[in-house]
Amino acid sequence: MTTTTETGTETTATAAAVLEARGVTMRFGGLTAVRDVDLTVRQGEIVGLIGPNGAGKTTFFNCLTGLYVPTEGQVSYKGTVLPPKPHLVTQAGIARTFQNIRLFSNMTVLENVLVGRHTRTKEGLWSALVRGPGFKRAEAASRARAMELLEFVGLAAKAEHLARNLPYGEQRKLEIARALASDPGLLLLDEPTAGMNQAETRTTEELVFAIRDLGIAVLVIEHDMKFIFNLCDRVAVLVQGEKLVEGTSEVVQGDERVVAAYLGTPFEGAPGAEEAAEVEAAEAHAAEAEATEPEAEASEDAPADEAPAADAAPAETPASEGADSTTEGDSK
Ligand SMILES: Nc1ncnc2c1ncn2[C@@H]1O[C@H](COP(=O)(O)OP(=O)(O)OP(=O)(O)O)[C@@H](O)[C@H]1O
Ligand SMILES: [Mg+2]
Numbered sequence: 001m002t003t004t005t006e007t008g009t010e011t012t013a014t015a016a017a018v019l020e021a022r023g024v025t026m027r028f029g030g031l032t033a034v035r036d037v038d039l040t041v042r043q044g045e046i047v048g049l050i051g052p053n054g055a056g057k058t059t060f061f062n063c064l065t066g067l068y069v070p071t072e073g074q075v076s077y078k079g080t081v082l083p084p085k086p087h088l089v090t091q092a093g094i095a096r097t098f099q100n101i102r103l104f105s106n107m108t109v110l111e112n113v114l115v116g117r118h119t120r121t122k123e124g125l126w127s128a129l130v131r132g133p134g135f136k137r138a139e140a141a142s143r144a145r146a147m148e149l150l151e152f153v154g155l156a157a158k159a160e161h162l163a164r165n166l167p168y169g170e171q172r173k174l175e176i177a178r179a180l181a182s183d184p185g186l187l188l189l190d191e192p193t194a195g196m197n198q199a200e201t202r203t204t205e206e207l208v209f210a211i212r213d214l215g216i217a218v219l220v221i222e223h224d225m226k227f228i229f230n231l232c233d234r235v236a237v238l239v240q241g242e243k244l245v246e247g248t249s250e251v252v253q254g255d256e257r258v259v260a261a262y263l264g265t266p267f268e269g270a271p272g273a274e275e276a277a278e279v280e281a282a283e284a285h286a287a288e289a290e291a292t293e294p295e296a297e298a299s300e301d302a303p304a305d306e307a308p309a310a311d312a313a314p315a316e317t318p319a320s321e322g323a324d325s326t327t328e329g330d331s332k
Contacts, residue, residue, distance in 0.1 A: 015043040018186045018217040024073035033059040035241040046218045048232035056241040057221045095184035097175040099191045105164035113146035116181030149177040169200040189220040
């Protein structure tokens with residue numbers, strides 16, 4: 001497979017593999033949530049993982065990070081097979097954020113980042129108890145590093161705030177800072193822009209590029225297709241636990257199977273989306289004009305007008321397929 005970046009940065013096809021998942025399968029009783037998935041993330045890459053609700057994306061992340069022991073398959077980081085234990089995976093160099101934010105809400109922003117730092121500090125329990133000079137030095141270094149990371153994600157001014165008082169978008173960024181505190185070589189982001197407005201999403205996009213520029217490879221799950229296709233060198237599509245397609249943003253957007261199984265209608269920013277938006281705006285305008293017309297009491301007409309539209313709409317709503325099966329999809 002050839003992978004390229006359009007931005008003029010080096011071609012990543014030949015770069016060393018950071019993550020290699022081979023034949024990863026995860027079964028829960030009779031349900032196969034992830035089936036025989038291979039995925040490679042190379043040095044310098046941002047790779048996207050997309051797919052409908054319940055496709056198995058988070059479950060796959062959980063297999064990569066040792067939260068789940070895959071039923072079959074194995075995961076390697078920089079050529080070494082990982083033991084399925086979260087702390088060993090973190091120690092090896094993989095960090096993650098969670099779809100359902102997991103912060104220590106009663107701790108400060110800075111303290112949350114310090115927690116993420118602990119895998120990289122050598123000072124043991126005894127040293128911490130007696131608070132000797134080694135411990136104090138290490139603590140000062142950790143705080144300095146944590147402040148740097150807060151600066152990096154734009155939260156330095158809120159270092160002493162309680163995590164629970166941060167707006168939602170900033171909590172997501174704090175999770176990223178905490179993940180970065182373990183000095184990862186690979187960062188896994190599970191829906192980093194969920195609940196964010198457009199401006200926050202845009203800054204998160206820039207943040208992910210900046211993380212990549214630090215030499216950290218990124219694997220990111222998102223439902224915001226504009227975000228994914230802007231950001232990723234390569235995108236893999238999971239549908240019902242299986243990898244359906246993998247390729248550049250262009251390849252994936254143009255793949256009929258992906259459109260049928262997931263993308264459905266064009267996302268904002270896709271070719272043709274502008275026209276669609278114009279039509280929508282014109283329709284909204286027309287509806288508004290109609291509503292403000294003096295004799296809006298043509299009660300017989302209204303339902304008749306709506307009927308054909310309702311018929312036309314439901315032909316395909318693939319993006320919501322399986323949505324009802326996933327209310328607990330991220331309960332890990
Ligand atoms: N611990 C578990 N026990 C049983 N079934 C599970 C468990 N975790 C996930 N599943 C099931 O596995 C399937 C995949 O869920 P998963 O959360 O990985 O989907 P997802 O692609 O992340 O979806 P979403 O986009 O909604 O986050 C779902 O059917 C879910 O109910
Ligand atoms: Mg998920």
